[in-house]
Amino acid sequence: MKSDDNALALVKKVTALPGFTSAVGTEVLFANRGEVHMQLRRKADLLQFNGFFHGGVISALADHTAGGAVTTALPAGKIAITIDLHVNFLAPAKGEAIVARAKAIQVGNTVCTARVEIFSVGADREELCAHAVVALRVVDMQI
Amino acid sequence: MKSDDNALALVKKVTALPGFTSAVGTEVLFANRGEVHMQLRRKADLLQFNGFFHGGVISALADHTAGGAVTTALPAGKIAITIDLHVNFLAPAKGEAIVARAKAIQVGNTVCTARVEIFSVGADREELCAHAVVALRVVDMQI
Amino acid sequence: MKSDDNALALVKKVTALPGFTSAVGTEVLFANRGEVHMQLRRKADLLQFNGFFHGGVISALADHTAGGAVTTALPAGKIAITIDLHVNFLAPAKGEAIVARAKAIQVGNTVCTARVEIFSVGADREELCAHAVVALRVVDMQI
Amino acid sequence: MKSDDNALALVKKVTALPGFTSAVGTEVLFANRGEVHMQLRRKADLLQFNGFFHGGVISALADHTAGGAVTTALPAGKIAITIDLHVNFLAPAKGEAIVARAKAIQVGNTVCTARVEIFSVGADREELCAHAVVALRVVDMQI
Numbered sequence: 001m002k003s004d005d006n007a008l009a010l011v012k013k014v015t016a017l018p019g020f021t022s023a024v025g026t027e028v029l030f031a032n033r034g035e036v037h038m039q040l041r042r043k044a045d046l047l048q049f050n051g052f053f054h055g056g057v058i059s060a061l062a063d064h065t066a067g068g069a070v071t072t073a074l075p076a077g078k079i080a081i082t083i084d085l086h087v088n089f090l091a092p093a094k095g096e097a098i099v100a101r102a103k104a105i106q107v108g109n110t111v112c113t114a115r116v117e118i119f120s121v122g123a124d125r126e127e128l129c130a131h132a133v134v135a136l137r138v139v140d141m142q143i
Numbered sequence: 144m145k146s147d148d149n150a151l152a153l154v155k156k157v158t159a160l161p162g163f164t165s166a167v168g169t170e171v172l173f174a175n176r177g178e179v180h181m182q183l184r185r186k187a188d189l190l191q192f193n194g195f196f197h198g199g200v201i202s203a204l205a206d207h208t209a210g211g212a213v214t215t216a217l218p219a220g221k222i223a224i225t226i227d228l229h230v231n232f233l234a235p236a237k238g239e240a241i242v243a244r245a246k247a248i249q250v251g252n253t254v255c256t257a258r259v260e261i262f263s264v265g266a267d268r269e270e271l272c273a274h275a276v277v278a279l280r281v282v283d284m285q286i
Numbered sequence: 287m288k289s290d291d292n293a294l295a296l297v298k299k300v301t302a303l304p305g306f307t308s309a310v311g312t313e314v315l316f317a318n319r320g321e322v323h324m325q326l327r328r329k330a331d332l333l334q335f336n337g338f339f340h341g342g343v344i345s346a347l348a349d350h351t352a353g354g355a356v357t358t359a360l361p362a363g364k365i366a367i368t369i370d371l372h373v374n375f376l377a378p379a380k381g382e383a384i385v386a387r388a389k390a391i392q393v394g395n396t397v398c399t400a401r402v403e404i405f406s407v408g409a410d411r412e413e414l415c416a417h418a419v420v421a422l423r424v425v426d427m428q429i
Numbered sequence: 430m431k432s433d434d435n436a437l438a439l440v441k442k443v444t445a446l447p448g449f450t451s452a453v454g455t456e457v458l459f460a461n462r463g464e465v466h467m468q469l470r471r472k473a474d475l476l477q478f479n480g481f482f483h484g485g486v487i488s489a490l491a492d493h494t495a496g497g498a499v500t501t502a503l504p505a506g507k508i509a510i511t512i513d514l515h516v517n518f519l520a521p522a523k524g525e526a527i528v529a530r531a532k533a534i535q536v537g538n539t540v541c542t543a544r545v546e547i548f549s550v551g552a553d554r555e556e557l558c559a560h561a562v563v564a565l566r567v568v569d570m571q572i
Binding site: 086088090091105106113115128131133135 | 517519534542544557560562
Binding site: 300303304305306307309330331332333334335336340341342343345346347349350368369370371372373374375428 | 443446447448449450452473474475476477478479483484485486488489490492493511512513514515516517518571
């Protein structure tokens, strides 16, 4: 699946801005209108004490990927910011990376919704480790 | 309000283990049976591009504080791990720190629930910036 | 605690309109700016097969009470409609009635949030049986 | 898609028990191991004052359908009861019926998770009107 050039450029630009998202090493894998995939590779500082990816890190990746999925579906100059974030943790994220795949399931003028599947990815397999639903509202982009 | 010594020692021990929680600088402010308060101070790597605390960081702090509130209410040797986490973002977290105050609202043998208020704390005021509800399940502590 | 007359009249009017809310017998107990309490009495058609109040009925009461709490805090002519509803079920609702107590915790121009405690009420005690968080958006009232 | 006979019989039996679910007229459309579809037809008592299906009714159908999806995936003699229910309302449910399609996305020994899409169904089209995620725990069936 090939990314849309404009969507990819927009999502990469927002993801590279200084702050938490870039500091933890978030990588944009795919971006199309209404759908964005991102990845975080395993690093000691992103784990729980048991060696799995931390739930807060999974939540942050889900949130950011959902924002991308919705923002790419909005008119130019608009960005979606999170109202609420709900993450269900389904299995330990033991892999070498986590990959979040977000799809916009509602794009309105004021409120939008995305769902996100988060996979734990190992050498030869991936497993659904979390599922998130994110509600967002539409504001003017300031960046 | 004075912490319970045992609860505080337990929560501090879990919080200091290597991984995301200690890497971001989580501080335990208070711990009692069923109630825990924690804090994160402002650092560039914990922010969004707009200078507010990142939603994922707020979610991580809420999650960890909820785990502490529930675990301190469980029998010795048991720990609570998150089933699902729901965070509502109410106001930009512009302060010098965020403080999460979690209370267990249900402590069962297999499933528990906590609610968390997260405040943005500045020089002279604090503001409720997020509200979270966390469902957790009870497992044997491995640490 | 005495209700505010205007808030109470508004909430009673909306609650009495034809449809599910009035059909199941929803009673308004209290209304003030940003806080509303409602009740449903036990009836066979509101229960699960095990004799407890049905989770859907608890959710409906939570939703409607949250809408009242937020709408009473809005400017005249505005009403809040639900974006999303999250209910945690804490204990079986075995009582003779359920009472929902909702408070607005954020009142914005476009998005609002309320939390709701739902109690199972018996002859001599009440027990917290569910906890809900509701996000709502502000629209023009059409009624 | 043809139902599995055992799954269908189990779900129909639970759905027909006295109480809210049968009183509102819940119909089982499909049941297989881990996936269940149910329907509610439009009736005045299931609507909001604006003529759309009530959010509480949508939540109740989502909850019950999720319970079916998970229970059909459990060992015989086990049933799933709801821990928490999160419903995002995406569009007004204006149709002649609402149909909920639930899939188990995690089936554990103590905790399970299902996601549910709820469609508003009219004469010639259906529209996604809500999306739900339900966490459940496994208990012994008493019926």
